[in-house]
Amino acid sequence: MTTSVLVPSSLVREAEDRREATRKLGYVARAATVFRADRLTVFPDPDGAGKWEDGFVETVLRYAATPPYLRKEAWGRRDELEYAGVLPPLRVRSQTGSGSEGSGSLRQGIVTEVGADGRVRVNCGLQHPISLPVPPQMAAPAEGERVTVRVSSRRPVRAKLVDESPPGFGVDVSDLDAALQRYDAGLTVAASRHGEVLSVDRLGRVVQRRASEGDMTVAFGAPERGLPAILGVDPDAVADGRDDGGFDLWLNTVPNQGSEVVRTEEAMFATLAPLTLTER
Numbered sequence: 001m002t003t004s005v006l007v008p009s010s011l012v013r014e015a016e017d018r019r020e021a022t023r024k025l026g027y028v029a030r031a032a033t034v035f036r037a038d039r040l041t042v043f044p045d046p047d048g049a050g051k052w053e054d055g056f057v058e059t060v061l062r063y064a065a066t067p068p069y070l071r072k073e074a075w076g077r078r079d080e081l082e083y084a085g086v087l088p089p090l091r092v093r094s095q096t097g098s099g100s101e102g103s104g105s106l107r108q109g110i111v112t113e114v115g116a117d118g119r120v121r122v123n124c125g126l127q128h129p130i131s132l133p134v135p136p137q138m139a140a141p142a143e144g145e146r147v148t149v150r151v152s153s154r155r156p157v158r159a160k161l162v163d164e165s166p167p168g169f170g171v172d173v174s175d176l177d178a179a180l181q182r183y184d185a186g187l188t189v190a191a192s193r194h195g196e197v198l199s200v201d202r203l204g205r206v207v208q209r210r211a212s213e214g215d216m217t218v219a220f221g222a223p224e225r226g227l228p229a230i231l232g233v234d235p236d237a238v239a240d241g242r243d244d245g246g247f248d249l250w251l252n253t254v255p256n257q258g259s260e261v262v263r264t265e266e267a268m269f270a271t272l273a274p275l276t277l278t279e280r
Contacts (some may be wrong), residue, residue, distance in 0.1 A: 001186075001210075001214050001215055001216070002038040002039070002184050002186070002214075002215045002273075003035070003036065003037045003038055003039075003216050003217075003218070004037065004038065004039040004040075004041060004179070004182070004184070004185065004215075004216070004217040004218070005031075005037045005039070005040050005041070005169075005217075005218055005219075005220070005268070005272070005278065006041045006042075006043055006176065006179055006217065006218070006219035007034055007040065007042060007043070007057070007219075007220050007222075007264065008042070008043055008044075008045035008048065008220075008222045008225070008230055009042055009043065009044050009045050009046075009048075009054075009057050010045040010047070010048030010050060010056075010057070010222040010223075010225055010230075011024070011028065011042075011051060011222050011223075011264055012024050012025060012050065012052060012057060013026070013048055013049070013050030013052075013222055013223055013225070014050070014057075014223040015050075015052075016058075016084055016194075016223070017251060018052075018080075018083055019083040019086060020219050021052060021056070021060075022060055022072065022081075022082075022083040022084065022086055022087060022264060023083075023086045023087070024263075024264075025057060025060045025061055025064065025065060025087075026064060026086065026087040026088045027088070027265035028040075028061065028264065028265050028268060029061055029064035029065065029087070029088075029090060029169075030088055030090060030265075031265060031268035031269050031272060032169045032268070033091075033092055033168060033169065034269075034272075035272035035273065035276050036274070036276070037169045038165070038169055038170070039169055039170050039171075039172065040061055040065070040169050040171050040172075041171075041172050041173065041174050041177060041179050042057050042058045042061065042171070042172075042173050042174075043173070043174060043176040043179060043217070043219075043260065044173075044175065044176075045051070045222060045225065045230050047225075047260075048222050048225040048229075048230065053080070055080070055199065056080050058171060058173055059078065059080040059081070060080060060084070060087075061171045062171045062174065063075055063081055063084055063087075063168065064087050064090065064169050065090075065168055065169055066108070066126060067092070067107070067108050067168075068089075069124075069125030070108060070109070070110055070123065070124075070125065071084075073110055073123060074110055074111075074146075076137060078254055083271045085092075087203070088205060090168065092167045092168040093167065104151050104152030104153075104158075104159075105150070105151055106148055106149070106150055106162070106164060106166055106167055106185065107120040107124045107125060107148070107149050107150075107151055107166065107167075107169075108124065108146060108147075108148060108149075108166040108167075108267045109123060109124030109125075109146070109147050109148070109149045110122065110123050110124075110144065110145070110146060110147070111141045111142065111143050111144060111145050111147060111231065112129050113143065113268075114127075114141070114142065115131070115141070117248075118133055118140075119131050119132060119133050119134065120132060120134060120140075120141060120147075120161075122147060122149060122161070124149045124151070124159070126151070126154065126157060126159075129229060130157055132149070132159060132161050132224050133160075133161070134161060135160070135161055135162070135163065136165065138161060138163045140199070141161075146166075147161055148161070148162050148164050148165065148166045149162070150162045150164075155209075176230075176231070177218075177246060180216065180217065180219075180246050180247070182217075184215045185215060185217045186210070186213040186214055186215025186216045186217060187209055187210050187213040187216045187217070187248050187249070188214065188217045188218075188219070188246070188247045188248045188249070189206075189216065189217065189218045189219070189247060189248065189249045189250075189251055189271075189275065190219050190227050190238075190245060190247040190249070190250045190251070191219065191220050191221075191227070191251060191252075191253055191267055191271045192221065192226050192227050192228065192238065192250055192251070192252065193226065193252050193254070193257070194226070194228055194235040194238045194239050194250065194252070194264075195239075195249070195250030195251040195252045196249070196250060196251055196252065197251075197252050197255040198251045198252060198253045198255070198274060199255075201275070202251075203274050206249065206251070206274075206275065207277055207278070207279055208279065210275065211278075211279055216275065218271060218272065218275060219247070220264050220267055220268060220271070221264065222264060223261065223263065223264065224261075227245065228245070231245045231246075233245045238250050243279070251271070253267070253270050253271040254266075254270050
């Protein structure tokens with residue numbers, strides 16, 4: 001089962017400076033990591049754009065998702081990453097296989113050199129880049145491309161390229177409508193105070209439905225611009241079910257909120273925690 005999270009490009013519109021904006025995005029990345037999101041998609045919200053340049057949100061999230069041992073080589077120095085030091089560590093848990101063919105942990109790597117003999121040199125955070133053969137079923141990666149390496153031993157080094165997703169989440173950009181129509185979108189959920197209250201009874205039905213769908217996509221709004229405003233949907237129409245905005249469910253996961261405003265990163269923790277529960 002895959003979990004996709006959608007956040008708007010206006011996510012940090014209220015941040016006073018780049019440092020605060022970066023820190024906020026760090027908590028978004030933490031939520032995606034804690035609840036094992038497979039993909040974090042940034043969708044355009046041009047009407048809610050603040051003072052941050054195009055691509056700022058995507059760049060910081062991509063940087064946060066990059067393992068620390070690859071960040072210097074992958075990113076170098078960029079203005080958007082001026083305050084990257086305030087990002088909280090994600091500490092992504094390594095995925096470990098089982099059996100002789102699947103043993104070892106998955107690591108992300110960057111191809112530093114492509115040879116003519118069907119081999120590539122990969123920096124995957126070991127002491128030196130390592131030379132690995134490209135499996136026959138895998139397309140030859142280009143220099144600078146991210147790849148997944150399964151490391152079964154560090155001393156001596158034993159590793160191989162695998163055609164699998166690395167641990168953690170990927171970051172991409174997509175229109176909201178297109179993201180909701182993906183083949184693996186599964187159950188689509190809009191998190192909004194205008195949605196149906198997520199009661200204990202309601203949660204049980206949602207978890208069962210997610211189990212039957214397999215995949216799930218959850219979308220969030222921005223400060224002072226919830227999903228109804230971003231979509232141009234009447235909140236009252238959402239509340240009484242007259243307009244679903246393209247989602248299967250609209251859920252209020254913070255009923256009776258004590259604060260006038262629930263920040264997006266707070267809503268992510270409050271929403272993903274119950275929705276990723278299993279039936280047993």
